[in-house]
Amino acid sequence: MGRFNIERQRLVALALLGLVLFNPPMLHVQAGDGGAGPGLYLFGAWAILIALAAWVSEGPRG
């Protein structure tokens, strides 16, 4: 229970991180406006978020 609980809190923290990464002001600052920049940023941030979620929920226990 305790283990799953800290895991849940970490996932919620990730959701909050995602909220910051994907909110419009942040997007415009990070992604720039032209070329492949915005797409790269969006998919990159998304992939990192997914990787972190996978690591939190399936990574080594203990």
Next chain:
Amino acid sequence: MSPWAVFLLAVGYLLLLFAIARFGDRRADQGRSIITANVYALSLAVYCTSWTFYGSVGRAASGGLGFLTIYLGPTLMLMLVPVILKIIRISKRERLTSIADFIAARYGKCQSLAGLVTVIAVIGIVPYIALQLKAIASSLQVLFPHGQGVSLLGLDTTAVIAIALAAFTILFGTRHLDATERHEGMVAAIAFESLVKLLAFLAVGMFVTFVLYDGFGDIFARAAAVPELSRLLGLEPSLASWTSLVLLSALAIILLPRQFQIMVVENVDEGHLRRSVWLFPLYLLLINIFVLPIALAGLLQGMPGNGDTFVLSLPLSQGRESLALLAFIGGLSAATGMVIVETIALSTMVCNDLVMPALLRVRALGLEQRSDLSRLLLNIRRVAIALILLLGYIYFRAAGEAHALVGIGLISFSAVAQFAPALFGGMYWKQGNRAGALAGLLAGFLIWGYTLLLPSFAKSGWISGDFVSQGLWGIEWLRAHALFGLEGFDEISHCLFWSLFFNLGLYVLVSLTVRPDAVEAGQANLFVDVFQRRVTQASRLLWRGRASYQALAGLLERFLGPERARQQLQSYARKRGLTQLENREVDAELVRFAEAQLAGAIGSASARVVLASVVEEEALDLDEVLNILDEASQIRAYSRELEKKSRELEAATRELRAANAQLRELDRLKDDFVSTVTHELRTPLTSIRAFSELLADDPGMEVVDRQRFLGIIVTETERLTRLINQILDLAKLESGRADWTASQVDLPALIRHAATAMEQLFRDKAVALRLDCPDQPVLVMADQDRLTQVMINLLSNAVKFVPAGAGQVTVTLECTADRVRVSVRDNGPGIGPEEKEFIFERFRQGGNTLTDKPKGTGLGLPISRQIVEYFGGRLWVESELGQGAVFIFELPRKKDGTKTEQREERPHDPQDPDRR
């Protein structure tokens, strides 16, 4: 490509799905579920419909990266695991089978609320179903541009598709009635479909990106060169639109009836969330990677249409028919998956929350008398499925042509978003009540209809669009897309803002004004505190009444079918270890069980109504309910306190027991002591008496004999006196009443004095005594006489045990900075480890006391130890058998200049086995 070949391919694919579903169901019946964490995560991808498969490309072709918002929202929402877990836990505990059921159950199992949620869901989802029909229809149009569509009985292609989907869904989802509304076969088929659509889309994407062009860089570079296309590479300029789409999609992943069905109702193991929290977002990411490249490629190639069909038309334009067919199957997968799950979920809601309550109310139907209603329930659901698809078809005809796919989907998303305040509020806010939920939902729904649904009809010219452009009755602030003068938003953000504003506002406002009734208050506690076991246990107390077992069982048989009802009741009895339910009084637990079973079949609101027909329930009023819940928490506090008290008591008992054992031991020691003392006293007394009698009886005894006898008497008397003195000493020491004067004692001088006193004894036994003391004085604080007693005792012990003639005793005095150590070493037989333990006990002596003559009183060492310890030192022995023995005592050294006696903390010496 012949239309019939495509038709057969599609039918073949649907049959494959059917086979998978059958397999899944059979495995579930055998208790070997095929629903694993991966299957669960994949089945969540029923979220990706034709909207994703076709519509995203269209959206990207007009709005650039904005299409991604629909997938970022769910990614974030899934990571809010505690929220999702809570919904799942509540639904499992309360046997809830749909989102309407969930909301109705929370607000006192209210039928009108269940009905309202169902109506909103059905009306809200109809455009979404139309979207799927439109997608399939337009995909067929792309495959067969010359209108050689399949037509039956004069119906158009879309109608044929709708009928086929209805038939398939009916076959699929309503084969039997399950108390939990779980369809494992369906979930397996949906997971399979998710794989198919992902692979199909990736195949098209890779073809376009890597065959048609030279990778992402190539496409982006070419697009950037065209001014209209370079715009698509950037982000949507509107902050409101971006934010509201992320919010909408985040809500939709839970609130869409099919997502609720798959994520909550079909969840077999809460642990599966662990996998889906990252696997499902990964799926979303993969299926979106090629969306923008395909859209740009379609535009670069000058494909006709708004982009919704690029996935098909691009491969076709390159002559890749098989790839186009694969794409068609993928799109079909996406559409059928959505339609199947959505209509099953909606039909359950329609049946349980709209039709059943109405039928139950109409007494003329005599539903109470019908023996088996389970067949009726299934038929209602079948009709509901057909009707929902029919509505979808009508919407498609009425408004479908004017909108792009995504535009239609967003209308549905906005409709189900209205459930958010009632659902989340109900999970975390106990004060939220039925009146508030009803008011909020109704307001939100009306605003949604006015600002989004009706304008969509107006856009297609089905109704007049005046209310959009000029406002209802010409009132300007009622313009549908600029309500209350709010302008500058896109229509979705505009609708979302106003509908959620009134929805949430009224929910909170009314909840805080109107007092809830008893059932609501009870349910509110069950929902909000679902993770607290005490509360759910207390829920059993929330029912009071009378019912007969036969009536209850009869009710279950009617709604579940006789066989299933019997099974459930038997398993209920088995779980509680009861052999017979028939003759027992029906208790609250059994009633709750029956209600849960019924709720699984007909929804919680209807279940409550039908149950009321056979159960004579005593109505609890609100205060009673709150009291019961209060009591539950009080009992909890009491029991915690009791536990604490009992722990304290246990500890006290343990201490007492230990003290008692010690007392017994002391008592035993005292008895031993007394009997030993008596014995020791009697020996000299006996000999004194014997010799005195001899002297008295024989007056003419020889002088020599007389002298000898008198000598013995004197010795024995001395021994007696010594013994008694020692006992008195010991008693004084142990009671702490010894009044000794501590003064400066010169230890070397004291040792020499003791040695002189013992000189005769050593000489008699021819034992060598060696003193190894410094000449200068070494001062300690002690009582001179007592310390001499210790020294003499140690020397006399040593001389007693060394062999006559060869004996050697060495006294050594060593000084450290703050201690003085005196050791008395002999070369006697030594002391075994077990003897070391007890030679310091009273009347215990070294050597074999059975065969050897006792050589002393057995009090010397205990007394010596007491004395040394009294002056802050310690006394112990180091010895091994056959190696002689060393008795050592240590005293704190008298510091020069300090007058006070220092009783220092003794250092811990692990070599000292005799420390007490």
